[in-house]
Amino acid sequence: MTLGRRAALRALAVLGAAGPVAACQTGGDPAASPTASTRSTPTPPPATPTTPPGPPTSLEAMIEARLGALPDPGAPVGDVKHLSEGLASRACANGTLYASSQGAFLVPADVEARWLTVHNLIGYPTSEVEPWVDGRRQRFWGGNVIIAPGDQAAPLRLDVVVNKLRPLVPLDYSPPDLVQWRGITIRDSIRADAEAMFVAAASQGVTLLAVSGFRTYAYQVSLFEGYQQTSGPEQTLIRSARPGYSEHQTGFAFDVAGDQGCVLSACFAETNAARWVEAHAFEFGFCVRYGLEQGAITGYDYEPWHLRYVGREVAAEMVARKIYTLEQFYGLPAAPNYA
Numbered sequence: 335m336t337l338g339r340r341a342a343l344r345a346l347a348v349l350g351a352a353g354p355v356a357a358c359q360t361g362g363d364p365a366a367s368p369t370a371s372t373r374s375t376p377t378p379p380p381a382t383p384t385t386p387p388g389p390p391t392s393l394e395a396m397i398e399a400r401l402g403a404l405p406d407p408g409a410p411v412g413d414v415k416h417l418s419e420g421l422a423s424r425a426c427a428n429g430t431l432y433a434s435s436q437g438a439f440l441v442p443a444d445v446e447a448r449w450l451t452v453h454n455l456i457g458y459p460t461s462e463v464e465p466w467v468d469g470r471r472q473r474f475w476g477g478n479v480i481i482a483p484g485d486q487a488a489p490l491r492l493d494v495v496v497n498k499l500r501p502l503v504p505l506d507y508s509p510p511d512l513v514q515w516r517g518i519t520i521r522d523s524i525r526a527d528a529e530a531m532f533v534a535a536a537s538q539g540v541t542l543l544a545v546s547g548f549r550t551y552a553y554q555v556s557l558f559e560g561y562q563q564t565s566g567p568e569q570t571l572i573r574s575a576r577p578g579y580s581e582h583q584t585g586f587a588f589d590v591a592g593d594q595g596c597v598l599s600a601c602f603a604e605t606n607a608a609r610w611v612e613a614h615a616f617e618f619g620f621c622v623r624y625g626l627e628q629g630a631i632t633g634y635d636y637e638p639w640h641l642r643y644v645g646r647e648v649a650a651e652m653v654a655r656k657i658y659t660l661e662q663f664y665g666l667p668a669a670p671n672y673a
């Protein structure tokens with residue numbers, strides 16, 4: 335067990351779902367922040383039982399009770415394992431039961447296989463499997479594991495996640511429903527909520543300007559190459575995406591500015607526009623995709639101007655559960671670097 339994982343589990347056990355009060359785009363939860371260990375191959379919790387530090391009989395009791403209550407967990411095929419302080423498991427025919435301060439839940443085998451690749455990011459289960467859009471999901475302390483047809487790889491899907499490990503398919507993808515809106519190009523499906531957001535900001539005396547929306551693959555080629563020439567490879571890595579790896583190419587993202595300058599600059603965070611967006615964008619289905627100190631997960635520096643449409647339902651859940659990145663929300667690996 336790595337130090338990072340141990341610390342995370344301890345934090346999970348102590349904190350439960352508590353975290354800093356913030357919108358989905360702000361800051362980060364120290365308990366959920368990745369460490370270097372996030373990027374290493376995770377050690378599957380069931381394979382690493384440790385000597386129980388105390389007598390956590392309550393976890394055993396929770397597992398036993400759950401075994402009796404679940405409709406179809408399958409028969410137990412192993413003994414209760416104490417994985418760390420506050421976490422125990424028992425393998426069953428149809429998955430593994432995990433018990434923690436959040437309760438005891440059955441993690442089915444297909445969900446568990448995905449979860450074991452990201453457990454450092456999202457902690458342990460807090461719900462049973464439930465229907466989700468056109469697939470299934472299970473909630474974990476700091477995110478979800480979603481089993482969906484197409485696995486969110488199709489850029490037509492609203493829940494598509496594009497990052498340094500998940501390029502667009504095909505690489506030169508272009509959405510079919512692009513429209514012009516306030517001087518930029520976005521998908522028609524996000525226009526109504528984008529407009530509602532800008533109107534709401536204006537009604538509260540805050541000017542929002544749309545700066546950059548959909549970008550073609552070819553345009554990203556020129557942007558990326560230009561960035562490399564002016565800023566060097568290191569800065570380019572955390573500030574600009576390779577062609578085919580940019581969220582702008584999905585048509586679900588755009589950059590905003592205000593009337594106080596600092597366009598696409600770090601000082602934008604101190605403007606009225608940034609503060610308004612941070613507090614209210616989620617109400618319209620947007621989140622600030624590259625949050626403060628989330629670079630080890632998202633792969634990018636803080637970009638308080640970069641908004642990603644995820645839909646009002648997902649945005650509200652991100653805020654309610656204090657999940658700050660799409661990688662965590664959808665139970666996907668951290669993507670600090672290209673493969």
Ligand SMILES: [Zn+2]
Binds near residue numbers: 587588589639
């Ligand atoms: Zn952007």
